[in-house]
Amino acid sequence: MKYKKNILCIGAGYVGGPTMAVIAAKCPDFKVTVVDVNAERIRAWNGDRLPIFEPGLLEVVREARGRNLFFSTDIAAGIREADIIFVSVNTPTKTFGQGAGMASDLQYWEKTAHEIVAHSDRAKIIVEKSTLPVRTAEAMEHILQENKKGIHFEVVSNPEFLAEGSAVRDLLEPDRVLIGSRQTEAGLQAMREVREIFARWVPAEKIITTNLWSAELSKLVANAFLAQRISSINAVSALCEKTGADVGEISFAVGSDKRIGPRFLNASIGFGGSCFKKDILNLVYISRSYGLIEVADYWEAVVRMNEYQQERFVQAIIREMFHTVVGKKIVLLGFAFKADTGDTRESPGIHVARKLLEERASLVISDPQALENARRDLAAIVGATAGTVEYEPDPYRAAAGAQGLAVITEWPAYRELDFEKIFASMGKPAFVFDGRNILDHRRLFEIGFNVFPLGKPSLTHFA
Ligand SMILES: NC(=O)c1ccc[n+]([C@@H]2O[C@H](COP(=O)([O-])OP(=O)(O)OC[C@H]3O[C@@H](n4cnc5c(N)ncnc54)[C@H](O)[C@@H]3O)[C@@H](O)[C@H]2O)c1
Secondary structure, eight states, X not given: OOOSEEEEXXXXXXXXXXXXXXXXXXXXXXXXXXXXXXXXXXXXXXXXSOSSOOTTHHHHHHHHBTTTEEEESOHHHHHHHOSEEEEOOOOXXXXXXXXXXXXXXXXXXXXXXXXXXXHOOXXXXXXXXXXXXXXXXXXXXXXXXXXXXXOOXXXXXXXXXXXXXXXXXXXXXXXXXXXXXXXXXXXXXXXXXXXXXXXXXXXXXXXXXXXXXXXXXXXXXXXXXXXXXXXXXXXXXXXXXXXXXXXXXXXXXXXXXXXXXXXXXXXXXXXXXXSHHHHHHXXXXXXXXXXXHHHHHHHHHHHHHHHHHHHHHHHHHHHHTTTOOTTOEEEEEOOSSSTTOOOOTTOHHXXXXXXXXXXXXEEEEEOSSOHHXXXXXXXXXXXXXXXXXXXXXXXXXXXXXXXXXXXXXXXGGGGXXXXXHHHXXXXXXXXXXXXXXXXXXXHHHHHTOEEEOSSSOOBOOOO
Protein backbone atom coordinates (compact mmCIF):
# COMPACT_ATOMS: atom_id res chain seq x y z
CA MET A 1 0.00 0.00 0.00
CA LYS A 2 1.24 3.46 -0.87
CA TYR A 3 0.76 5.94 1.94
CA LYS A 4 -0.22 9.55 1.28
CA LYS A 5 2.27 10.89 3.79
CA ASN A 6 5.05 9.57 6.01
CA ILE A 7 5.04 10.78 9.59
CA LEU A 8 7.90 10.01 11.94
CA CYS A 9 8.08 10.50 15.68
CA ILE A 10 11.46 10.46 17.41
CA GLY A 11 10.92 9.40 21.03
CA ALA A 12 8.59 6.53 21.95
CA GLY A 13 7.74 7.62 25.49
CA TYR A 14 4.60 8.66 27.37
CA VAL A 15 3.89 11.30 24.73
CA GLY A 16 5.31 9.92 21.47
CA GLY A 17 3.72 6.46 21.77
CA PRO A 18 0.10 7.42 22.57
CA THR A 19 0.09 10.49 20.31
CA MET A 20 1.29 8.59 17.28
CA ALA A 21 -1.03 5.65 17.99
CA VAL A 22 -4.00 8.02 17.87
CA ILE A 23 -2.73 9.81 14.74
CA ALA A 24 -2.28 6.41 13.05
CA ALA A 25 -5.74 5.27 14.12
CA LYS A 26 -7.32 8.45 12.77
CA CYS A 27 -5.26 8.70 9.57
CA PRO A 28 -5.11 5.18 8.08
CA ASP A 29 -3.71 6.56 4.82
CA PHE A 30 -0.64 8.00 6.57
CA LYS A 31 2.30 5.85 7.55
CA VAL A 32 3.25 6.63 11.14
CA THR A 33 6.60 5.36 12.43
CA VAL A 34 7.83 5.82 15.98
CA VAL A 35 11.56 5.41 16.63
CA ASP A 36 13.62 5.39 19.79
CA VAL A 37 17.20 4.69 20.85
CA ASN A 38 15.81 2.45 23.58
CA ALA A 39 15.47 -0.98 21.94
CA GLU A 40 13.72 -2.48 24.94
CA ARG A 41 11.00 0.17 24.76
CA ILE A 42 10.51 -0.43 21.05
CA ARG A 43 10.25 -4.18 21.65
CA ALA A 44 7.57 -3.52 24.25
CA TRP A 45 5.61 -1.26 21.86
CA ASN A 46 5.63 -4.13 19.38
CA GLY A 47 4.20 -6.58 21.91
CA ASP A 48 1.13 -6.78 24.11
CA ARG A 49 2.79 -5.50 27.27
CA LEU A 50 3.20 -1.86 26.31
CA PRO A 51 6.02 0.02 28.04
CA ILE A 52 3.55 2.39 29.71
CA PHE A 53 0.22 1.77 31.42
CA GLU A 54 -2.47 3.96 29.93
CA PRO A 55 -6.19 3.03 29.93
CA GLY A 56 -7.46 2.20 26.41
CA LEU A 57 -4.05 2.51 24.76
CA LEU A 58 -3.50 -1.14 23.86
CA GLU A 59 -6.74 -1.21 21.86
CA VAL A 60 -5.74 1.87 19.85
CA VAL A 61 -2.24 0.50 19.24
CA ARG A 62 -3.60 -2.88 18.17
CA GLU A 63 -6.00 -1.24 15.71
CA ALA A 64 -3.20 0.46 13.76
CA ARG A 65 -0.01 -1.51 14.48
CA GLY A 66 1.32 -3.30 11.39
CA ARG A 67 -1.25 -1.49 9.21
CA ASN A 68 0.10 2.06 9.28
CA LEU A 69 1.72 2.26 12.72
CA PHE A 70 5.26 0.96 13.16
CA PHE A 71 7.73 1.01 16.03
CA SER A 72 11.41 0.76 15.14
CA THR A 73 14.96 1.49 16.26
CA ASP A 74 16.07 2.42 12.75
CA ILE A 75 16.16 6.16 13.23
CA ALA A 76 18.12 6.88 10.04
CA ALA A 77 15.64 5.06 7.80
CA GLY A 78 12.75 6.72 9.58
CA ILE A 79 14.21 10.18 8.97
CA ARG A 80 14.97 9.44 5.30
CA GLU A 81 11.43 8.38 4.60
CA ALA A 82 9.61 11.08 6.59
CA ASP A 83 7.76 14.15 5.31
CA ILE A 84 6.91 15.37 8.80
CA ILE A 85 9.03 14.61 11.87
CA PHE A 86 7.61 15.00 15.37
CA VAL A 87 10.33 15.18 18.01
CA SER A 88 9.11 13.93 21.36
CA VAL A 89 12.31 13.17 23.23
CA ASN A 90 12.73 13.87 26.92
CA THR A 91 13.71 17.35 28.06
CA PRO A 92 14.46 16.85 31.76
CA THR A 93 15.77 19.43 34.20
CA LYS A 94 19.53 19.94 33.86
CA THR A 95 21.47 18.24 36.62
CA PHE A 96 24.84 19.81 35.91
CA GLY A 97 26.58 23.07 35.02
CA GLN A 98 24.84 26.35 34.37
CA GLY A 99 21.15 26.24 35.21
CA ALA A 100 21.48 22.93 37.08
CA GLY A 101 18.25 22.11 38.88
CA MET A 102 16.24 24.63 36.84
CA ALA A 103 16.94 24.88 33.11
CA SER A 104 15.89 22.26 30.55
CA ASP A 105 18.51 19.79 29.44
CA LEU A 106 18.30 20.10 25.68
CA GLN A 107 21.03 17.60 24.77
CA TYR A 108 18.62 14.88 23.58
CA TRP A 109 16.67 17.40 21.58
CA GLU A 110 19.79 18.84 19.92
CA LYS A 111 21.10 15.37 19.14
CA THR A 112 17.95 14.62 17.17
CA ALA A 113 18.38 17.85 15.19
CA HIS A 114 21.85 16.72 14.10
CA GLU A 115 20.51 13.28 13.23
CA ILE A 116 17.75 14.81 11.14
CA VAL A 117 20.31 16.83 9.19
CA ALA A 118 22.59 13.81 8.73
CA HIS A 119 19.92 11.51 7.29
CA SER A 120 17.78 13.91 5.25
CA ASP A 121 17.99 14.43 1.50
CA ARG A 122 14.92 16.66 1.04
CA ALA A 123 12.86 19.33 2.79
CA LYS A 124 10.92 18.31 5.90
CA ILE A 125 8.69 19.79 8.52
CA ILE A 126 10.05 19.41 12.05
CA VAL A 127 7.45 19.49 14.80
CA GLU A 128 8.43 20.28 18.37
CA LYS A 129 6.29 17.93 20.46
CA SER A 130 8.54 17.97 23.51
CA THR A 131 8.01 20.78 26.00
CA LEU A 132 10.75 23.30 25.35
CA PRO A 133 11.95 26.66 26.59
CA VAL A 134 10.54 29.59 24.63
CA ARG A 135 12.65 30.40 21.55
CA THR A 136 14.10 26.87 21.26
CA ALA A 137 12.83 26.73 17.68
CA GLU A 138 15.24 29.51 16.83
CA ALA A 139 18.21 27.45 18.04
CA MET A 140 16.85 24.43 16.18
CA GLU A 141 16.52 26.41 13.00
CA HIS A 142 20.18 27.40 13.26
CA ILE A 143 21.29 23.78 13.60
CA LEU A 144 18.95 22.52 10.90
CA GLN A 145 19.52 25.29 8.35
CA GLU A 146 23.28 25.13 8.56
CA ASN A 147 23.40 21.95 6.58
CA LYS A 148 25.61 21.85 3.55
CA LYS A 149 22.95 20.04 1.51
CA GLY A 150 20.84 23.18 1.02
CA ILE A 151 17.76 21.48 2.45
CA HIS A 152 15.09 23.64 4.07
CA PHE A 153 13.58 22.50 7.36
CA GLU A 154 10.56 24.37 8.68
CA VAL A 155 10.16 24.18 12.47
CA VAL A 156 6.65 24.13 13.92
CA SER A 157 5.69 23.98 17.61
CA ASN A 158 2.89 21.60 18.59
CA PRO A 159 3.12 21.16 22.38
CA GLU A 160 1.28 18.22 23.90
CA PHE A 161 -1.35 18.79 26.57
CA LEU A 162 -2.31 15.18 27.31
CA ALA A 163 -2.36 14.07 30.93
CA GLU A 164 -1.03 10.66 31.90
CA GLY A 165 -3.85 8.37 32.98
CA SER A 166 -6.25 9.93 30.48
CA ALA A 167 -3.89 10.25 27.51
CA VAL A 168 -6.07 8.39 25.00
CA ARG A 169 -9.19 10.37 25.86
CA ASP A 170 -7.22 13.63 25.89
CA LEU A 171 -5.82 12.85 22.44
CA LEU A 172 -9.16 11.78 20.99
CA GLU A 173 -11.07 14.73 22.47
CA PRO A 174 -8.55 17.46 23.20
CA ASP A 175 -9.63 20.79 24.69
CA ARG A 176 -7.42 22.31 22.01
CA VAL A 177 -4.56 21.51 19.67
CA LEU A 178 -1.97 24.28 19.50
CA ILE A 179 0.22 24.83 16.45
CA GLY A 180 2.77 27.63 16.36
CA SER A 181 4.70 28.58 13.26
CA ARG A 182 6.71 31.30 11.64
CA GLN A 183 4.32 33.80 10.06
CA THR A 184 6.08 33.46 6.69
CA GLU A 185 4.59 31.73 3.64
CA ALA A 186 6.71 28.61 4.30
CA GLY A 187 5.87 28.70 8.02
CA LEU A 188 2.15 29.02 7.40
CA GLN A 189 2.24 26.23 4.81
CA ALA A 190 3.96 23.93 7.33
CA MET A 191 1.37 24.89 9.96
CA ARG A 192 -1.42 23.98 7.49
CA GLU A 193 0.13 20.55 6.86
CA VAL A 194 0.28 19.79 10.57
CA ARG A 195 -3.22 21.18 11.08
CA GLU A 196 -4.50 18.83 8.36
CA ILE A 197 -3.45 15.83 10.45
CA PHE A 198 -5.41 16.88 13.54
CA ALA A 199 -8.34 18.18 11.49
CA ARG A 200 -9.15 14.54 10.69
CA TRP A 201 -10.82 14.26 14.11
CA VAL A 202 -10.47 17.54 16.00
CA PRO A 203 -13.12 20.24 15.30
CA ALA A 204 -11.64 23.25 13.48
CA GLU A 205 -12.47 25.68 16.30
CA LYS A 206 -10.34 23.63 18.69
CA ILE A 207 -7.22 23.94 16.58
CA ILE A 208 -5.46 27.12 17.65
CA THR A 209 -2.70 28.55 15.52
CA THR A 210 -0.21 31.10 16.87
CA ASN A 211 3.28 32.34 16.33
CA LEU A 212 6.11 29.98 17.31
CA TRP A 213 7.02 31.65 20.59
CA SER A 214 3.45 31.80 21.87
CA ALA A 215 3.03 28.07 21.26
CA GLU A 216 6.27 27.20 23.05
CA LEU A 217 5.50 29.45 26.00
CA SER A 218 1.82 28.43 26.25
CA LYS A 219 2.81 24.93 27.28
CA LEU A 220 5.00 26.12 30.15
CA VAL A 221 2.31 28.58 31.23
CA ALA A 222 -0.47 25.97 31.11
CA ASN A 223 1.47 23.66 33.41
CA ALA A 224 2.41 26.54 35.69
CA PHE A 225 -1.26 27.55 36.04
CA LEU A 226 -2.39 23.98 36.78
CA ALA A 227 0.32 23.46 39.38
CA GLN A 228 -0.37 26.88 40.87
CA ARG A 229 -3.96 25.89 41.62
CA ILE A 230 -2.74 22.78 43.45
CA SER A 231 -0.22 24.79 45.46
CA SER A 232 -2.84 27.43 46.21
CA ILE A 233 -5.32 24.97 47.70
CA ASN A 234 -2.51 23.16 49.51
CA ALA A 235 -1.43 26.43 51.11
CA VAL A 236 -5.02 26.85 52.28
CA SER A 237 -5.05 23.29 53.67
CA ALA A 238 -2.27 24.19 56.11
CA LEU A 239 -4.30 27.17 57.32
CA CYS A 240 -7.39 24.95 57.67
CA GLU A 241 -5.54 22.60 59.99
CA LYS A 242 -4.75 25.53 62.30
CA THR A 243 -8.22 27.05 62.26
CA GLY A 244 -10.70 24.17 62.16
CA ALA A 245 -11.88 25.08 58.66
CA ASP A 246 -12.35 22.16 56.24
CA VAL A 247 -10.46 22.43 52.95
CA GLY A 248 -13.00 20.20 51.17
CA GLU A 249 -15.79 22.60 52.08
CA ILE A 250 -13.65 25.53 50.98
CA SER A 251 -12.84 23.88 47.62
CA PHE A 252 -16.54 23.36 47.01
CA ALA A 253 -17.51 26.88 48.03
CA VAL A 254 -14.71 28.54 46.10
CA GLY A 255 -14.90 26.25 43.07
CA SER A 256 -18.63 26.94 42.68
CA ASP A 257 -17.69 30.36 41.36
CA LYS A 258 -17.79 29.95 37.58
CA ARG A 259 -14.78 32.22 37.25
CA ILE A 260 -12.76 29.76 39.34
CA GLY A 261 -14.29 26.35 38.60
CA PRO A 262 -13.95 23.13 40.60
CA ARG A 263 -11.05 21.32 38.92
CA PHE A 264 -7.53 21.07 40.37
CA LEU A 265 -8.83 22.31 43.70
CA ASN A 266 -8.38 19.17 45.81
CA ALA A 267 -5.91 19.48 48.63
CA SER A 268 -3.34 16.71 48.43
CA ILE A 269 0.13 15.62 49.27
CA GLY A 270 1.20 17.67 46.25
CA PHE A 271 1.77 17.35 42.55
CA GLY A 272 4.28 15.01 40.97
CA GLY A 273 4.96 13.75 37.48
CA SER A 274 7.72 14.49 35.05
CA CYS A 275 6.32 17.82 33.90
CA PHE A 276 4.96 20.29 36.44
CA LYS A 277 8.09 20.85 38.51
CA LYS A 278 10.41 20.69 35.52
CA ASP A 279 8.33 23.10 33.44
CA ILE A 280 7.81 25.65 36.22
CA LEU A 281 11.49 25.64 37.11
CA ASN A 282 12.22 26.15 33.46
CA LEU A 283 9.84 29.14 33.43
CA VAL A 284 11.61 30.46 36.52
CA TYR A 285 15.00 30.04 34.88
CA ILE A 286 13.91 31.76 31.67
CA SER A 287 12.35 34.67 33.60
CA ARG A 288 15.47 35.08 35.68
CA SER A 289 17.70 34.98 32.62
CA TYR A 290 15.70 37.92 31.19
CA GLY A 291 16.23 39.78 34.50
CA LEU A 292 12.59 39.34 35.57
CA ILE A 293 13.38 38.49 39.18
CA GLU A 294 9.89 39.13 40.61
CA VAL A 295 8.31 36.99 37.91
CA ALA A 296 10.78 34.18 38.63
CA ASP A 297 10.20 34.37 42.39
CA TYR A 298 6.43 34.34 41.91
CA TRP A 299 6.45 31.06 39.98
CA GLU A 300 9.18 29.46 42.06
CA ALA A 301 6.91 29.77 45.10
CA VAL A 302 4.54 27.26 43.44
CA VAL A 303 7.27 24.61 43.57
CA ARG A 304 8.36 25.56 47.09
CA MET A 305 4.77 25.25 48.34
CA ASN A 306 4.62 21.77 46.81
CA GLU A 307 7.77 20.73 48.66
CA TYR A 308 6.36 22.21 51.88
CA GLN A 309 3.17 20.18 51.50
CA GLN A 310 5.05 16.91 51.04
CA GLU A 311 7.22 17.69 54.03
CA ARG A 312 4.20 18.63 56.16
CA PHE A 313 2.66 15.25 55.36
CA VAL A 314 5.73 13.31 56.52
CA GLN A 315 6.09 15.46 59.62
CA ALA A 316 2.46 14.74 60.53
CA ILE A 317 3.09 10.99 60.28
CA ILE A 318 6.11 11.18 62.57
CA ARG A 319 4.47 13.58 65.05
CA GLU A 320 1.16 11.71 65.32
CA MET A 321 2.82 8.32 65.66
CA PHE A 322 4.30 9.57 68.94
CA HIS A 323 7.41 11.19 67.46
CA THR A 324 9.05 7.97 66.39
CA VAL A 325 8.54 5.55 63.54
CA VAL A 326 11.64 3.44 64.21
CA GLY A 327 10.84 -0.14 63.22
CA LYS A 328 7.14 0.71 62.71
CA LYS A 329 5.46 -0.91 59.77
CA ILE A 330 3.88 1.79 57.61
CA VAL A 331 2.11 1.07 54.32
CA LEU A 332 2.24 3.55 51.47
CA LEU A 333 -1.02 3.01 49.62
CA GLY A 334 -0.01 3.93 46.10
CA PHE A 335 3.30 5.10 44.74
CA ALA A 336 2.42 6.39 41.25
CA PHE A 337 2.35 10.18 41.07
CA LYS A 338 -1.35 9.95 40.30
CA ALA A 339 -4.02 7.33 39.62
CA ASP A 340 -4.27 5.38 36.35
CA THR A 341 -0.56 5.47 35.59
CA GLY A 342 2.48 3.45 36.59
CA ASP A 343 4.66 6.55 36.27
CA THR A 344 6.46 7.51 39.48
CA ARG A 345 8.61 10.35 38.20
CA GLU A 346 8.69 13.09 40.88
CA SER A 347 6.03 11.21 42.83
CA PRO A 348 5.47 12.66 46.32
CA GLY A 349 5.80 9.02 47.42
CA ILE A 350 9.53 9.19 46.79
CA HIS A 351 9.96 12.06 49.26
CA VAL A 352 7.70 10.43 51.85
CA ALA A 353 9.50 7.08 51.53
CA ARG A 354 12.94 8.67 51.76
CA LYS A 355 12.08 10.62 54.90
CA LEU A 356 10.43 7.66 56.64
CA LEU A 357 13.34 5.39 55.76
CA GLU A 358 15.73 7.95 57.23
CA GLU A 359 13.59 7.71 60.38
CA ARG A 360 14.15 3.92 60.22
CA ALA A 361 10.58 2.90 59.47
CA SER A 362 9.73 -0.49 57.93
CA LEU A 363 7.88 0.48 54.78
CA VAL A 364 5.56 -1.59 52.64
CA ILE A 365 4.87 -0.07 49.25
CA SER A 366 1.63 -1.12 47.59
CA ASP A 367 0.49 -0.02 44.14
CA PRO A 368 -1.43 -1.76 41.34
CA GLN A 369 0.84 -0.47 38.54
CA ALA A 370 3.94 1.24 39.87
CA LEU A 371 5.88 -1.28 41.93
CA GLU A 372 8.52 -1.90 39.28
CA ASN A 373 9.25 1.83 39.06
CA ALA A 374 9.06 2.20 42.86
CA ARG A 375 11.69 -0.49 43.29
CA ARG A 376 13.96 1.39 40.90
CA ASP A 377 13.33 4.76 42.58
CA LEU A 378 14.03 3.47 46.06
CA ALA A 379 16.98 1.18 45.35
CA ALA A 380 19.65 3.76 46.18
CA ILE A 381 17.72 5.23 49.12
CA VAL A 382 17.19 1.87 50.79
CA GLY A 383 20.91 1.11 50.70
CA ALA A 384 21.73 4.48 52.25
CA THR A 385 19.27 4.36 55.16
CA ALA A 386 18.52 2.07 58.10
CA GLY A 387 14.88 1.53 57.16
CA THR A 388 13.53 -1.43 55.22
CA VAL A 389 11.15 -1.72 52.25
CA GLU A 390 8.89 -4.46 51.00
CA TYR A 391 6.77 -4.32 47.85
CA GLU A 392 3.30 -5.86 47.97
CA PRO A 393 0.63 -5.25 45.34
CA ASP A 394 -2.20 -6.61 47.54
CA PRO A 395 -3.24 -3.88 50.03
CA TYR A 396 -4.67 -6.45 52.48
CA ARG A 397 -1.43 -8.39 52.69
CA ALA A 398 0.50 -5.11 52.84
CA ALA A 399 -1.53 -3.88 55.81
CA ALA A 400 -1.31 -7.02 57.94
CA GLY A 401 0.60 -6.17 61.14
CA ALA A 402 1.12 -2.51 60.11
CA GLN A 403 0.61 0.44 62.45
CA GLY A 404 -0.01 3.07 59.81
CA LEU A 405 -1.47 3.55 56.33
CA ALA A 406 -0.53 6.57 54.23
CA VAL A 407 -2.50 7.22 51.04
CA ILE A 408 -0.11 8.52 48.39
CA THR A 409 -2.07 7.86 45.17
CA GLU A 410 -5.79 8.39 44.61
CA TRP A 411 -6.46 4.94 43.08
CA PRO A 412 -10.29 4.58 43.10
CA ALA A 413 -9.93 0.97 44.30
CA TYR A 414 -8.66 2.23 47.66
CA ARG A 415 -12.09 3.67 48.41
CA GLU A 416 -13.60 0.20 48.05
CA LEU A 417 -11.26 -1.60 50.43
CA ASP A 418 -12.73 -3.52 53.36
CA PHE A 419 -11.26 -1.34 56.11
CA GLU A 420 -12.84 -3.39 58.91
CA LYS A 421 -10.84 -6.37 57.71
CA ILE A 422 -7.73 -4.19 57.37
CA PHE A 423 -8.19 -2.69 60.83
CA ALA A 424 -8.56 -6.14 62.37
CA SER A 425 -5.24 -7.22 60.86
CA MET A 426 -3.27 -4.14 61.96
CA GLY A 427 -1.32 -3.32 65.13
CA LYS A 428 -3.01 -0.87 67.53
CA PRO A 429 -3.33 2.02 67.74
CA ALA A 430 -3.86 2.09 63.97
CA PHE A 431 -3.36 5.28 61.95
CA VAL A 432 -4.52 6.49 58.56
CA PHE A 433 -2.90 9.50 56.88
CA ASP A 434 -4.94 10.37 53.83
CA GLY A 435 -2.67 12.30 51.48
CA ARG A 436 -5.44 12.52 48.86
CA ASN A 437 -8.54 12.96 51.03
CA ILE A 438 -10.22 10.10 49.18
CA LEU A 439 -11.33 7.86 52.05
CA ASP A 440 -14.46 8.07 54.20
CA HIS A 441 -12.80 9.54 57.27
CA ARG A 442 -15.81 9.37 59.63
CA ARG A 443 -16.34 5.70 58.79
CA LEU A 444 -12.65 4.90 59.35
CA PHE A 445 -12.82 6.64 62.71
CA GLU A 446 -15.88 4.61 63.66
CA ILE A 447 -14.03 1.41 62.76
CA GLY A 448 -11.31 2.41 65.23
CA PHE A 449 -8.63 4.16 63.17
CA ASN A 450 -7.02 7.44 64.17
CA VAL A 451 -7.54 9.46 61.01
CA PHE A 452 -5.46 12.36 59.71
CA PRO A 453 -6.81 13.92 56.53
CA LEU A 454 -5.22 16.96 54.89
CA GLY A 455 -6.71 20.34 55.71
CA LYS A 456 -9.52 18.87 57.82
CA PRO A 457 -9.87 18.22 61.52
CA SER A 458 -8.23 14.94 62.55
CA LEU A 459 -10.36 12.20 64.14
CA THR A 460 -8.61 10.40 66.99
CA HIS A 461 -9.53 8.14 69.86
CA PHE A 462 -6.95 9.69 72.16
CA ALA A 463 -8.28 11.70 75.07
N1 LIG B 1 4.62 12.74 30.15
C1 LIG B 1 3.68 13.65 29.97
O1 LIG B 1 2.59 13.58 30.52
C2 LIG B 1 3.92 14.82 29.04
C3 LIG B 1 2.83 15.60 28.65
C4 LIG B 1 3.05 16.65 27.78
C5 LIG B 1 4.34 16.92 27.33
N2 LIG B 1 5.38 16.17 27.73
C6 LIG B 1 6.71 16.47 27.19
O2 LIG B 1 6.97 15.56 26.12
C7 LIG B 1 8.36 15.22 26.08
C8 LIG B 1 8.54 13.73 26.19
O3 LIG B 1 8.03 13.32 27.44
P1 LIG B 1 7.81 11.78 27.78
O4 LIG B 1 7.12 11.74 29.11
O5 LIG B 1 7.19 11.11 26.59
O6 LIG B 1 9.34 11.32 27.94
P2 LIG B 1 9.91 9.83 27.96
O7 LIG B 1 11.17 9.90 28.72
O8 LIG B 1 8.83 8.88 28.38
O9 LIG B 1 10.22 9.52 26.40
C9 LIG B 1 11.24 10.12 25.70
C10 LIG B 1 11.86 9.06 24.79
O10 LIG B 1 12.78 9.70 23.92
C11 LIG B 1 13.84 8.78 23.66
N3 LIG B 1 15.00 9.50 23.14
C12 LIG B 1 15.83 10.37 23.77
N4 LIG B 1 16.77 10.80 22.94
C13 LIG B 1 16.57 10.20 21.73
C14 LIG B 1 17.21 10.25 20.47
N5 LIG B 1 18.27 11.03 20.26
N6 LIG B 1 16.72 9.48 19.47
C15 LIG B 1 15.65 8.69 19.67
N7 LIG B 1 15.00 8.60 20.84
C16 LIG B 1 15.44 9.36 21.86
C17 LIG B 1 14.08 8.13 25.02
O11 LIG B 1 14.76 6.90 24.88
C18 LIG B 1 12.65 7.99 25.54
O12 LIG B 1 12.09 6.71 25.26
C19 LIG B 1 9.01 16.02 27.21
O13 LIG B 1 9.51 17.22 26.69
C20 LIG B 1 7.86 16.30 28.15
O14 LIG B 1 8.07 17.47 28.89
C21 LIG B 1 5.19 15.11 28.57
